[in-house]
Amino acid sequence: MSDAPLLEVRDLTKIFPVRHAGKRKELRALDGVSLDLHRGETLGLVGESGCGKSTLARSLLMLETPDSGSVRFDGVDPTTTKGADLLAFRRRVQMVFQDPFASLNARMSAGDIVSEPWRTHTGLHKTSRDRAARMSELLDLVGLRSSDAGKYPQEFSGGQRQRLGIARALALEPDVIVCDEPVSALDLSVQAQVLNLLNDLQQQLGVAYLFISHDLSVVRHVADRVVVMYLGRIIEQGETESTFERPQHPYTGALLSAAPSLDHERRREQIILSGEIPSPLDPPSGCRFRTRCWKATDVCATALPPLAVDPVDGGHTAECFHPLGSQEQELASSQAG
Incomplete structure (x- = not known):
């Protein structure tokens, strides 16, 4: 390449x-x-x-x-x-x-x-x-x-x-x-x-x-690489394995946790998103995903989030004030695998 x-x-x-x-x-x-x-x-x-x-x-x-x-x-x-x-x-x-x-x-x-x-x-x-x-x-x-x-x-x-x-x-x-x-x-x-x-x-x-x-x-x-979009914005992108194994954005984690899995016990631990997808005619202020995010706080409504960088892969970034922790990443990646 x-x-x-x-x-x-x-x-x-x-x-x-x-x-x-x-x-x-x-x-x-x-x-x-x-x-x-x-x-x-x-x-x-x-x-x-x-x-x-x-x-x-x-x-x-x-x-x-x-x-x-x-x-x-x-x-x-x-x-x-x-x-x-x-x-x-x-x-x-x-x-x-x-x-x-x-x-x-x-x-x-x-x-x-x-x-x-x-x-x-x-x-x-x-x-x-x-x-x-x-x-x-x-x-x-x-x-x-x-x-x-x-x-x-x-x-x-x-x-x-x-x-x-x-x-x-x-x-x-x-x-x-x-x-x-x-x-x-x-x-x-x-x-x-x-x-x-x-x-x-x-x-x-x-x-x-x-x-x-x-x-x-x-x-x-x-x-080779993955770009994740939500309501007109790219909210996460990085090398494929990095993104699937260590998702940074809650939305990416939720998508991966909902992927089909042969392990039915882990499948029941799927991250469930609440609420409907907002209308693109009236998107939320700040982080577009905050109205469905279980990690959202007041700061998420005030401005576009900064880029969170994967500590292992600096080329893997996500727009998020509160990137996923290791346990949430493990849950999401176990479903995608």
């Missing part, structure tokens, strides 16, 4: 104007998000629905324009690029979607689906012979057959359709692939096959993944 980040995000903010109960309000989907993604790395992104994961992904793909903050991709700010430069950026950042059927055009054959990106990005594989040869290579690369090129999406299984989606994402030889819940719609046995495929492709091609998932066991299996 290179020391210099391929993708640098600093203090990214995205606000959507909405009308609620007849009043104009602001939905702060992203609120000061900062992260790095290195070449050849898998960065796991976790959090409950509505925390801002999809908005962050769309902002990194330049499908949403951030309101403030900066994004630098390979040293260039894609938010200021237009025309051919923006097209060149989008070639280097691709996406694999959650639903392998809805994301594919049912009226197009597998070969046409893989080849379609070359109609827009005309600099790659200019001749029909080159395109046909590369299409066959890509199908083979993801575990399909070149003879499958004439089939339509409905003729494939779910796992095969997701392989086809991965082949399409690889067609433009990207540096980064955003994987949005790429295995959540698949059976468990098929999930493992697709995850192994993604890992093999990363080892072979050096592509980096931003891997979005609700499944903590999947994230632990695939990610």
